[in-house]
Amino acid sequence: MPFELNRRAFLGAVAGPLLASGACRSNSETPTWHAGVAAVDITPEDSLWMAGFAARTVPAQGVALPLHAKALAFQAAGHPAAVLVTVDLLGLTARLTDRAAIAVKRRYGLSRADILFNASHTHCGPVVDEQLSVAYDLSPEAWAAIRAYSAGLEEKLVTVVGDALARLAPATLAYAQGQAGFGRNRRVRFTPEGPVSHEVPVLRVTGTDGALLAIVFGYACHNTTLQDKFVQYHGDYAGVAQAALEERHPGTTALFVAGCGADVNPHPRGTLELVQAHGTALADAVDATQPAGASVESALHTAYATVDLPFVDDAARQRWKAGLDIDEKYLRRHAALMERTIARDGGLPPAQPAPVQVWRFGSTFTLIALGGEVVVDYAHRLAREYPDRQIWAAGYSNDVFGYVPSLRVLREGGYEGGDAMIYYGLPGPFTEGVEELLLTEVRRQMAV
Ligand SMILES: [Zn+2]
Structure with a gap:
């Protein structure tokens, strides 16, 4: 359902509760949540160079599965709104997210802490900004096309945040945790059976009419079932899982949050059949957590x-x-x-x-989102650090600048x-x- 951002409606939804309550952010009373979700297609119209594999020799040869940016806005009554933005891309850069966050603050008043960007780390999306430029040997024209795409992407990120905020409506939030088993530690040279995290954290957002509005889910595994010989735009297993959940639950928007899986690969991998199998397995893991789930009863900090x-x-x-x-x-x-x-x-x-x-x-639950390609040790370290909390550890957040060992x-x-x-x-x-x-x-x- 398209929704034009109406400034008055937006101010009513966002600024109203804020002004009514003052700046209290540690209220322990059960909040009334509002949530809104939006999505935008970010598949390039042109044949851009694809991110992630240095061995590729040709740019994208078409679209196998469209790429999206999605935004989920949350707001507890009396508190500022916060927005999670997910993208089917290898990663965003600090330059892109800083500029988008500045525009979001100017247009919608959100502080930097209240907007979180996460990239799925698909290796079948376009190169953005100048990320991993050493890996690619591109002409000035190819870099110019990437710059043009990146500028358009930045504007789409800002717009999709506004669309989600404009749709804020009463909702309930519930957290659950499932399991998926296809991730395998890839540092076999050092540790034959290295660590993995098979957790699938899930956040369900339900409207007051009982309809499932959004499903946010995560997994700590490289989004690289498809390899360098595959040269069509595709969201990899995370894209398949999102599409499967949206098909199974009509009207729902599914958002994938990449975990700390920098040293974990899907196993086995390499074909479209396998990407379908892993994506379906992940969607099944998400659905298996239903109807269990702990209701989120405190405001977001x-x-x-x-x-x-x-x-x-x-x-x-x-x-x-x-x-x-x-x-x-x-x-x-x-x-x-x-x-x-x-x-x-x-x-x-x-x-x-x-x-x-x-x-x-x-x-x-607590979402801890780190920048870069974060190895799985951090998921375990953070869980050990906070044994009395449910920790949702995310990597690939806000800036993918390199690996974080x-x-x-x-x-x-x-x-x-x-x-x-x-x-x-x-x-x-x-x-x-x-x-x-x-x-x-x-x-x-x-x-x-
Ligand atoms: Zn990677």
Whole structure:
């Protein structure tokens, strides 16, 4: 149902309850929730280069499954609205989400903590911004087409947030947790049976008429059933699962939140039959949690900040580079990018700003959303850290700048431990402080 954003209706829905209540954000009374959901097609009209696999040799050759951006707005009476935005893309960049968040604040008044972007990490979407530029050898025309797409995407992200806010209506929220088994740790070189997280967190949003308005669900596994030989736009297993849930529950919008699965792959993988099987298995896991679920009875408390993750020093960087076993052409492109960075900024960045965002839905569950490709150790570490809470750990949130290894994975090395920094155009591996720095920021936000 199309809905034109009407400023008066919007102010009535959003600002009204806000003005009536003041800024109280820690009210323990059971809130009356409002929710609104919207979706927009973000499949490129053109044949753009596809993100994620450096081995591809041609741009997209058509559409196998359309890509979407979706927004789910929540608001407890007397509290500000918050909006979750999910996209069927490899990742968004800080530049894109910062600009979109500024526009969202200007148009709709949302603070940065109240908007959360998550990307499904499909490797069958277009390259956006300049993400992973070292991995691709593209003409200036191809980069210009990606820039044009990225600008249009930014506007669509802002618009879909407005559409969701304009539809805020009374609703109930319920949290549940299922299981799906197709993720397998891929660092077999280091740990033959490495850690995984099979949890499928689920948030159901139901209207007062009993109709299911939205289903948000997550899984901690690379969205890479389809591989480099597949060159059509497709949302991979997460796209199939969303489409399956929307077909099974007409009128519902399904939103996928990528978890901390940077070192986990779907198993087995490589064909359209398998992507269908994994997507269906995930949709089944979501549906299996019905009708169980804990009702969300406390208002949402949000926090957001970036934490600087330092890179190793120059001497350690030189040793790291000398030991890399990576095709010469990527090392050359990386070196050229570092030279351009030094010429522009007078040096290499000492650290990577990493977004951390915590959304506490009272005592029912807490969404901890980290930027980057976050390894599965973090899902387990966060669960251990808060044994008395239901933790929904998300990666790929707000900025996908590179891999985020745990201390264990950093010390082991390999692709997720450091090598992938080359493709992401980062100067070198993180220091051993990476895990504790992120945990310290999470603890700070949990205590606010
Ligand atoms: Zn990845």
